[in-house]
Amino acid sequence: xxxxxxxxxxxxxxxxxxxxxxxxxxxxxxxxxxxxxxxxxxxxxxxxxxxxxxxxxxxxxxxxxxxxxxxxxxxxxxxxxxxxxxxxxxxxxxxxxxxxxxxxxxxxxxxxxxxxxxxxxxxxxxxxxxxxxxxxxxxxxxxxxxxxxxxxxxxxxxxxxxxxxxxxxxxxxxxxxxxxxxxxxxxxxxxxxxxxxxxxxxxxxxxxxxxxxxxxxxxxxxxxxxxxxxxxxxxxxxxxxxxxxxxxxxxxxxxxxxxxxxxxxxxxxxxxxxxxxxxxxxxxxxxxxxxxxxxxxxxxxxxxxxxxxxxxxxxxxxxxxxxxxxxxxxxxxxxxxxxxxxxxxxxxxxxxxxxxxxxxxxxxxxxxxxxxxxxxxxxxxxxxxxxxxxxxxxxxxxxxxxxx
Amino acid sequence: xxxxxxxxxxxxxxxxxxxxxxxxxxxxxxxxxxxxxxxxxxxxxxxxxxxxxxxxxxxxxxxxxxxxxxxxxxxxxxxxxxxxxxxxxxxxxxxxxxxxxxxxxxxxxxxxxxxxxxxxxxxxxxxxxxxxxxxxxxxxxxxxxxxxxx
Numbered sequence: 001x002x003x004x005x006x007x008x009x010x011x012x013x014x015x016x017x018x019x020x021x022x023x024x025x026x027x028x029x030x031x032x033x034x035x036x037x038x039x040x041x042x043x044x045x046x047x048x049x050x051x052x053x054x055x056x057x058x059x060x061x062x063x064x065x066x067x068x069x070x071x072x073x074x075x076x077x078x079x080x081x082x083x084x085x086x087x088x089x090x091x092x093x094x095x096x097x098x099x100x101x102x103x104x105x106x107x108x109x110x111x112x113x114x115x116x117x118x119x120x121x122x123x124x125x126x127x128x129x130x131x132x133x134x135x136x137x138x139x140x141x142x143x144x145x146x147x148x149x150x151x152x153x154x155x156x157x158x159x160x161x162x163x164x165x166x167x168x169x170x171x172x173x174x175x176x177x178x179x180x181x182x183x184x185x186x187x188x189x190x191x192x193x194x195x196x197x198x199x200x201x202x203x204x205x206x207x208x209x210x211x212x213x214x215x216x217x218x219x220x221x222x223x224x225x226x227x228x229x230x231x232x233x234x235x236x237x238x239x240x241x242x243x244x245x246x247x248x249x250x251x252x253x254x255x256x257x258x259x260x261x262x263x264x265x266x267x268x269x270x271x272x273x274x275x276x277x278x279x280x281x282x283x284x285x286x287x288x289x290x291x292x293x294x295x296x297x298x299x300x301x302x303x304x305x306x307x308x309x310x311x312x313x314x315x316x317x318x319x320x321x322x323x324x325x326x327x328x329x330x331x332x333x334x335x336x337x338x339x340x341x342x343x344x345x346x347x348x349x350x351x352x353x354x355x356x357x358x359x360x361x362x363x364x365x366x367x368x369x370x371x372x373x374x375x376x377x378x379x380x381x382x383x384x385x386x387x388x389x390x391x392x393x394x395x396x397x398x399x400x401x402x403x404x
Numbered sequence: 405x406x407x408x409x410x411x412x413x414x415x416x417x418x419x420x421x422x423x424x425x426x427x428x429x430x431x432x433x434x435x436x437x438x439x440x441x442x443x444x445x446x447x448x449x450x451x452x453x454x455x456x457x458x459x460x461x462x463x464x465x466x467x468x469x470x471x472x473x474x475x476x477x478x479x480x481x482x483x484x485x486x487x488x489x490x491x492x493x494x495x496x497x498x499x500x501x502x503x504x505x506x507x508x509x510x511x512x513x514x515x516x517x518x519x520x521x522x523x524x525x526x527x528x529x530x531x532x533x534x535x536x537x538x539x540x541x542x543x544x545x546x547x548x549x550x551x552x553x554x
Contacts (some may be wrong), residue, residue: 021524097425098432099441118421123414154417156410163407170411395409 010361017354027347027359030367032082034343035375037189037211038336039079041380044186044212045219045253046072047121047178047302052249061246066392067225067230069125072182074383076117082375086367111189116185120178126152127171129390133158148389174317183299186215192261193342201282201346213257218335220250221328225300226383228325234393240317244247244310253309254331258300261338286348286356291341299334303327457491459525460484467499469550478552479531488515488550507550512543 011027052058084090097114101107102304120333126133134157137149187208194207224246231238268276282290306323315323348356362368436445464485465472475481486492494502507515513535522534539547550553 094432098429099437099442103506118418126414154410156412156413158406159408163410166411310463 006364009184011272012369015358019352020350020355020357024350024357027363029343029347031361031372032086034339035372038339040186040189040213042219042222043072044182045216046177046223047182048216049220049223051175051179054172060241063123063239063242064223064227067227070386072225073121074386077382078379085371111145113182120174120181124171124174127167130167134159138183144168183212187212201345204264206260210260213253214338216253217257217331219329220246220253224324225328243324244330247307254304275353278349282349287341287345290337295334296343299331299337322327349355423475458486458495459493459496463496474551480553509543515546
């Protein structure tokens with residue numbers, strides 16, 4: 001054993017309190033595993049927002065439709081990366097497809113991911129943009145871009161009304177399939193935690209549902225924020241009826257997510273099983289700041305209050321914009337804290353229910369803060385690339401002249 | 405027909421991708437995969453062919469009758485020879501050229517302390533001593549023979 005290792009061990013041991021088992025000293029699911037459900041949550045939430053327009057015909061959120069799809073795609077492309085970096089063997093990732101283990105939820109998820117990416121999201125985006133892609137493949141002057149569009153037309157530049165009508169129908173059908181797929185995609189993440197019987201902080205059948213609603217809240221908040229930011233960047237007026245409606249759904253998702261989680265907590269507290277003492281200590285101690293303050297006060301109650309005010313009173317446009325933007329930022333932070341509290345919080349206490357370990361995040365290591373930050377920012381670059389290639393703002397001039 | 409040709413092409417690409425996947429899979433999945441379980445059956449033979457490091461206690465009495473008999477009668481009867489002397493398969497095969505280690509007299513206290521240092525996490529019945537107080541400065545085997553401790 002080398003000295004630096006002993007030094008780390010000693011420092012870690014000093015942070016331990018009570019009794020823990022030797023293999024609990026080091027937390028295995030690091031910040032990258034916090035990031036992973038956060039990113040998939042954004043994907044699912046953004047997609048569900050998009051399907052509001054398509055499936056449920058909520059016409060007023062139309063301006064965010066394409067943006068939501070692109071946000072979902074950008075984050076979905078990056079979603080597996082935290083896992084790859086955490087496991088450290090990207091060359092083996094392919095094997096879960098080669099020799100699928102049907103009894104492992106984690107392994108089967110690879111197929112859910114591929115299904116959602118290839119069949120739902122890519123095809124839906126392609127169908128929605130096809131008319132523009134064909135037009136751009138002729139009008140674009142910058143040749144690599146033109147080539148890209150040319151390839152995407154797959155050699156067919158038929159944009160007759162009939163063909164577009166068919167596209168529209170199939171796109172709708174895909175969204176109908178996509179909705180349960182998005183639910184599956186994120187419900188699965190909650191399922192993984194919810195089904196870990198050994199951990200009382202995780203093991204609850206409500207977990208997938210709680211994850212799902214917080215995912216919707218975060219996805220909607222993300223799209224709302226991107227939309228407002230892009231309008232500002234492009235010097236365009238924000239479509240107020242649109243963001244008013246988005247904010248309404250945002251509030252709904254927040255309320256449902258929050259009440260489900262509080263119900264769950266209440267139930268745990270009332271049942272007060274043998275693990276409750278340690279959970280109470282966990283919430284009062286190690287998770288006090290990230291749970292009571294960041295997740296609940298800052299990330300749930302404040303945005304609910306702000307969005308509620310905007311619903312109840314006839315506030316001026318400026319104030320509403322500020323309220324919406326602030327709520328979105330706060331709940332994005334709050335939902336990250338929620339993922340943290342679930343993932344890291346669940347590993348703080350010993351299986352013996354008699355002690356706590358600690359999590360000392362590295363800064364520059366493979367699973368350190370730096371790689372988490374890089375992975376969190378990466379989707380924004382992907383999104384910028386997508387916005388460059390497939391600008392979502394052409395559509396109002398395009399196929400639908402009716403602005404509602 | 406003309407109006408769905410783009411869709412047919414995409415569908416065609418999907419079929420190609422799936423077919424390509426199946427072909428790649430055919431070549432990439434190891435031959436013996438799944439014969440016995442969700443793993444490569446050949447791996448069992450490969451693991452068997454790996455170099456063995458530990459020989460186990462049964463190999464020692466042939467040449468070290470004394471220590472083996474002593475150990476069998478004392479408190480360390482349940483402790484493997486190799487937990488104190490290290491992995492010895494090579495020594496069993498070539499006793500002359502591969503000489504096993506044994507704890508040095510100067511390190512004896514920390515060596516025995518590995519297992520016998522007092523700790524709350526050990527079962528109370530396990531023989532343990534606070535080494536700071538238990539006859540400090542004298543090697544343990546002066547009083548407790550390593551092979552037959554009392």
